[in-house]
Amino acid sequence: MNIFKRIGAALGGVKQEHELARDYPQGSLPPAPAFSSYPEKTHLGDQGIFAYRMEFMVAEAHGSLVLDAINSEFQLESQAVFQEGHLVNGARSIHFSLRPEFGGARVAIVTNSVQLLEKIDALKLQPPPPWIVFPDADPSALGSLQGSMEYWWDWFFQPFWASADAATRARYLTIYPTDQEWRDYLMLHTPR
Structure with a gap:
């Protein structure tokens, strides 16, 4: 499946490539430090989207940790574990989805917030076994x-x-x- 359709599916609707490119223009992504290898981050710059994409799973109880990290960089409207949305804070943007799957929380994120990615790395998240x-x-x-x-x-x-x-x-x-x-x-x- 095309990455843009996967992102759109993960975020609850079809998100066209040009829409994501508009939300993540060139120059909006600061130089990235060396990220942890898990959760894996995929840079989307070669597709005209200057952001990182990550998709991973955590135990439902750890979904709130991910939301806390998101809320520290973007202002969430809800504290519900399972939610999705698009938020903007200055030049930083995020599309995210936390959904119940496989007895846990499936997380999909596209963002140009290096600070958020560093905070997620610091959580040392793991999927349930x-x-x-x-x-x-x-x-x-x-x-x-x-x-x-x-x-x-x-x-x-x-x-x-x-x-x-x-x-x-x-x-x-x-x-x-x-x-x-x-x-x-x-x-x-x-x-x-």
Whole structure:
């Protein structure tokens, strides 16, 4: 799917490329520092949109942390965890969506606020693990992933797991304890 249709779908409607380019003109994006690798940020400048896009998932309880970060840079009209919108603060702009999916909060953001991206990085966000999102899944019988689990794994969990170092993975498994079958499955899917 075209990135602009994905952004539009994530934000609840079709957002045309030229509309986003208008909201994020050249010169509106300050030089970016070295961001954390998770959540991944995609620079959209080659498409005429001078902003970053990110999409990730957090436990519903952590959705409020994302909203607090957004509210610190832009003034939200609501404190509801699940919401979407377009906000402007001077030359900075954001299109965002927090939606309930997979038992957590799916977050999609397009922004030229480097400060906001740094605040989100500082949160050290993590997606909930597969044994919570898919409690009935048997890791010993999964084989190749398909359907909604494959989508969730490819877009939300694997980007986190692949970017995490050994210490982060160990802490994650302490926060979200699981059985040996899931640990073995994760080890098979850990980048070397």
